[in-house]
Amino acid sequence: KENVGGTTYFYSQEDFNSHGGMVFPNFTVYPGMLPHIAHMKPKSNQPSFFMPDEMKMELLNRQSLSLLQMDAEHLPPDLPREVDDFHNLVPLEPPTMSPLQQKSSTFGYQTSAYKAISTKDGFVYCLRRIHGFRLSSTKCMALIDLWKKMQHANIVQLRQVFTTKAFNDHSMVFVYDYHPAAENVMSRHFSSNQQAHNVNGYNNPYNLDGQARPFSAGKGRGTQQGLLPESLIWAYVVQLSSALRTIHAHGLACRVIDPTKVLLTDKSRVRINCVGIFDVLSFDASQANPLAMMPHYQQEDLVSLGKTILALACNSIIGIQKEHMQTSLDVVARNYSPDLKNLLFYLLTNHSRNRSVNDIMPMIGARFYSQLDAAQLKNDVMEAELNKEVENGRLYRMMCKLGTINERPEYNLDETWSETGDRYMLKLFRDYIFHQVDDRGSPYIDMGHVTQCLNKLDAGVPEKICLMSRDEQSVILVSYAELKHCVESSFSELLQSSPASGAVSGLHPFS
Numbered sequence: 001k002e003n004v005g006g007t008t009y010f011y012s013q014e015d016f017n018s019h020g021g022m023v024f025p026n027f028t029v030y031p032g033m034l035p036h037i038a039h040m041k042p043k044s045n046q047p048s049f050f051m052p053d054e055m056k057m058e059l060l061n062r063q064s065l066s067l068l069q070m071d072a073e074h075l076p077p078d079l080p081r082e083v084d085d086f087h088n089l090v091p092l093e094p095p096t097m098s099p100l101q102q103k104s105s106t107f108g109y110q111t112s113a114y115k116a117i118s119t120k121d122g123f124v125y126c127l128r129r130i131h132g133f134r135l136s137s138t139k140c141m142a143l144i145d146l147w148k149k150m151q152h153a154n155i156v157q158l159r160q161v162f163t164t165k166a167f168n169d170h171s172m173v174f175v176y177d178y179h180p181a182a183e184n185v186m187s188r189h190f191s192s193n194q195q196a197h198n199v200n201g202y203n204n205p206y207n208l209d210g211q212a213r214p215f216s217a218g219k220g221r222g223t224q225q226g227l228l229p230e231s232l233i234w235a236y237v238v239q240l241s242s243a244l245r246t247i248h249a250h251g252l253a254c255r256v257i258d259p260t261k262v263l264l265t266d267k268s269r270v271r272i273n274c275v276g277i278f279d280v281l282s283f284d285a286s287q288a289n290p291l292a293m294m295p296h297y298q299q300e301d302l303v304s305l306g307k308t309i310l311a312l313a314c315n316s317i318i319g320i321q322k323e324h325m326q327t328s329l330d331v332v333a334r335n336y337s338p339d340l341k342n343l344l345f346y347l348l349t350n351h352s353r354n355r356s357v358n359d360i361m362p363m364i365g366a367r368f369y370s371q372l373d374a375a376q377l378k379n380d381v382m383e384a385e386l387n388k389e390v391e392n393g394r395l396y397r398m399m400c401k402l403g404t405i406n407e408r409p410e411y412n413l414d415e416t417w418s419e420t421g422d423r424y425m426l427k428l429f430r431d432y433i434f435h436q437v438d439d440r441g442s443p444y445i446d447m448g449h450v451t452q453c454l455n456k457l458d459a460g461v462p463e464k465i466c467l468m469s470r471d472e473q474s475v476i477l478v479s480y481a482e483l484k485h486c487v488e489s490s491f492s493e494l495l496q497s498s499p500a501s502g503a504v505s506g507l508h509p510f511s
């Protein structure tokens with residue numbers, strides 16, 4: 001039980017135990033439970049040397065989700081330890097019991113998503129497995145190569161595609177960037193609770209419970225209960241249309257704009273997920289030109305964009321069904337601006353074959369500036385936070401260097417290496433920084449002194465200090481600049497003899 005700002009939070013023992021077969025690795029300092037608002041401190045207006053608690057919690061939450069592993073006891077028997085160059089697989093969805101649920105509503109095949117670590121670069125990726133799929137022609141890989149080259153802030157990056165028998169079947173695996181704590185538009189906006197509310201409650205304009213409601217019930221712009229704010233819908237429109245512009249400009253089509261395939265992070269950042277899958281699953285090897293169907297699919301993308309926006313605007317998945325479409329467009333016309341209505345009419349009811357995603361730019365109009373402004377403001381905040389943390393990283397690297405040099409009797413089988421020359425001075429300097437004592441010989445601990453010494457060492461300032469051995473027999477007057485030189489030369493000496501160091505691979509560790 002914990003009281004924060006007058007609110008009492010209760011925890012059960014379960015909160016501290018493993019989470020449904022998932023565990024956090026024991027080499028982290030994260031709490032054994034997910035970060036909770038109860039641990040955040042009230043904001044102060046004082047300038048701070050560290051990032052705000054909210055941001056720290058958000059980042060810790062993402063890091064801990066990236067590090068999450070399967071508890072060995074709960075490992076599903078059919079989950080391989082390794083798949084190609086990936087290990088530590090963790091399913092991103094709970095197992096489905098019913099055979100009806102097994103097929104993806106989008107792809108028509110059974111699919112599974114896993115978080116996994118690459119043995120090649122150590123980064124975490126999302127593996128999307130298509131069960132029981134045999135690749136009949138490798139020609140479609142030309143399209144996959146185009147996808148891999150495409151980079152956009154609103155597209156989940158496709159990295160690799162391979163076939164595998166690691167799951168004891170013929171599976172096709174698509175490797176994407178992993179975005180921890182991401183959820184999809186479907187689960188954020190159309191979860192079962194909200195749907196129940198929309199279908200049975202006040203906002204049901206589709207007469208699904210058999211009781212027709214007068215349409216004037218929710219009249220008034222933006223006042224209808226349960227509808228999303230228009231600014232949020234435009235934020236999605238700007239991002240999704242921006243992704244589509246890039247995809248279409250590359251001669252490809254997205255083919256997966258669907259509430260389950262639009263990933264959401266933070267409050268309103270969206271990315272289109274699962275690009276490229278349809279290009280493989282529905283590839284027709286008899287077609288001479290693999291791009292021949294793209295203009296047709298691009299037109300379908302515009303309709304899918306329209307349907308997704310319409311579902312968001314009328315806050316109902318049912319609303320995009322053909323028989324409800326007109327009702328939904330009426331809901332939009334009554335509750336949102338004419339621009340949003342025009343956009344949806346253009347995407348959903350204009351059947352010209354020459355439509356382009358560029359045509360919707362005038363409808364977005366000045367809202368584009370609001371998006372740009374919000375993105376730049378966020379960037380400024382992040383940069384200010386990074387500024388604070390970059391100093392901490394610098395001092396950490398300096399301490400690592402000192403730690404690898406100090407007290408190292410085995411180096412080159414020379415027991416005196418750490419005790420002589422440059423290293424001797426660094427040993428005395430280590431004592432000067434960390435082992436200060438007061439006049440009675442008790443430890444004198446002052447973090448300000450430690451930080452100041454490390455900063456001056458890193459900057460190599462000309463200021464001189466007096467270093468003294470513990471037996472008080474040697475006293476050396478030395479500048480920080482000379483000490484910095486000692487650190488650099490001793491550390492590079494160590495690097496050169498270390499086969500595992502970045503010196504061999506060409507990367508300088510701790511630089």
Ligand SMILES: Nc1ncnc2c1ncn2[C@@H]1O[C@H](COP(=O)(O)OP(=O)(O)OP(=O)(O)O)[C@@H](O)[C@H]1O
Binds near residue numbers: 092156179182263
């Ligand atoms: N690249 C990714 N990074 C992080 N999490 C992801 C990523 N892709 C998917 N997820 C997570 O996996 C969950 C399931 O995604 P998925 O696309 O399979 O949704 P679905 O509703 O099960 O769709 P389908 O019916 O096609 O299986 C998402 O809600 C999201 O939390």
